[in-house]
Amino acid sequence: xxxxxxxxxxxxxxxxxxxxxxxxxxxxxxxxxxxxxxxxxxxxxxxxxxxxxxxxxxxxxxxxxxxxxxxxxxxxxxxxxxxxxxxxxxxxxxxxxxxxxxxxxxxxxxxxxxxxxxxxxxxxxxxxxxxxxxxxxxxxxxxxxxxxxxxxxxxxxxxxxxxxxxxxxxxxxxxxxxxxxxxxxxxxxxxxxxxxxxxxxxxxxxxxxxxxxxxxxxxxxxxxxxxxxxxxxxxxxxxxxxxxxxxxxxxxxxxxxxxxxxxxxxxxxxxxxxxxxxxxxxxxxxxxxxxxxxxxxxxxxxxxxxxxxxxxxx
Numbered sequence: 001x002x003x004x005x006x007x008x009x010x011x012x013x014x015x016x017x018x019x020x021x022x023x024x025x026x027x028x029x030x031x032x033x034x035x036x037x038x039x040x041x042x043x044x045x046x047x048x049x050x051x052x053x054x055x056x057x058x059x060x061x062x063x064x065x066x067x068x069x070x071x072x073x074x075x076x077x078x079x080x081x082x083x084x085x086x087x088x089x090x091x092x093x094x095x096x097x098x099x100x101x102x103x104x105x106x107x108x109x110x111x112x113x114x115x116x117x118x119x120x121x122x123x124x125x126x127x128x129x130x131x132x133x134x135x136x137x138x139x140x141x142x143x144x145x146x147x148x149x150x151x152x153x154x155x156x157x158x159x160x161x162x163x164x165x166x167x168x169x170x171x172x173x174x175x176x177x178x179x180x181x182x183x184x185x186x187x188x189x190x191x192x193x194x195x196x197x198x199x200x201x202x203x204x205x206x207x208x209x210x211x212x213x214x215x216x217x218x219x220x221x222x223x224x225x226x227x228x229x230x231x232x233x234x235x236x237x238x239x240x241x242x243x244x245x246x247x248x249x250x251x252x253x254x255x256x257x258x259x260x261x262x263x264x265x266x267x268x269x270x271x272x273x274x275x276x277x278x279x280x281x282x283x284x285x286x287x288x289x290x291x292x293x294x295x296x297x298x299x300x301x302x303x304x305x306x307x308x309x310x311x312x313x314x
Contacts (some may be wrong), residue, residue, distance in 0.1 A: 001222045001303060003229055010295035013096055019104040020092060020291055023085035023111070027294075028287025029279065030074065030082045059265045066272050070279075080115075083122060087114035089291060090199040093298040110199075117198050120205045125191050133180050140176030143169030189227050190216055196301035219304050226300045230293055237289045244285065 014020065088111030095102040095110075144166075194212030197203050203211060216223050 001225065001300065003225065006226070006296050006299045006303070007229075009299055010292055013093055013295050014291055017092055017096065017102065017107075019107060020089055021287070022104075023088045023107065024287035024291035024294075025284055026077055026081045026085040026287070027089075027290040028285070029283035030078045031283075031286050031290060056265050059268055063268070063272060066275075070276070079119070083118040084108070084111035084115050086195065086294070087111040087118050087199055089294045090196055090298050093295055094200050094302065097299075097302055114199050117205050117208070118195060121191075121194060121198065121208065124205065124209070125187065129184070129187065132183065136176040136180050140173035143172045189223050192297045193223070193301060196298055200298070200301060200305065215301070215304055215308075218308065222300065222304060226296065230296060234289065234293075241282070241285050245282070 088107035091110035091114070092102045092107045095106065190209075190212050192212075193215045194208045197211035197215065198205065198208035201208075201211065
């Protein structure tokens, strides 16, 4: 498989069909990959006590209302527009490769067409994954609970005596996180293939999952190559985003540093005011890569499907 062609073609489609950026923006806002950097980390030191440490009830109430509104907007984007956007991006690439000229209206209609099936696929994959994730994290925390109980009941035992137990607990927790990361990494290519099977071949959720597994097993080398290259591209893009976020981090950190000595309420309000803009900005940056990644997976799927259809029957 020509990885270079997949990348250049994906970038070309990104530039040609600019309406895809709207759907990519939704994907970026609702993606777990959106990470706002530690903007005040270098200044987060107890240099001097805050003059006004008390948070006013009005500020707390405003924070609760703000959090509820943000949560409602996020839930609406996740459970409605995210799956429409995913289907629209995949079907636009399919239509472009089928020598048609897709439009924003076509993309929206195709996204609505596949919304229910993609939502079902998301629940089918993510609900058990969330349950397993919580179970693994709880299992990783069990040694810490045992150490805390032992420390409370141990008369005369110092920290040095309990150090091996703390180290064992830390290793167990890291092992649980590593298992969770490995599980997510293994599931991801199967999920991407299943999404494209549903949209490209107009399959049901069950048939799409079966076709996605079949596609990965039949061309595991190509799928693994695309996946590893995209991981490398994600790492490089993350470094670029980190460099872009430095000016924003500097401005916000300086403002927070100045308010640190004056009023905690003002610092709190500044954080609430900045949060939506940071979410939109970093969501837009994340959406750029989400669109590129989606195009690459779709181009790879179309290439694999064409190769399988051209192969002689056994």
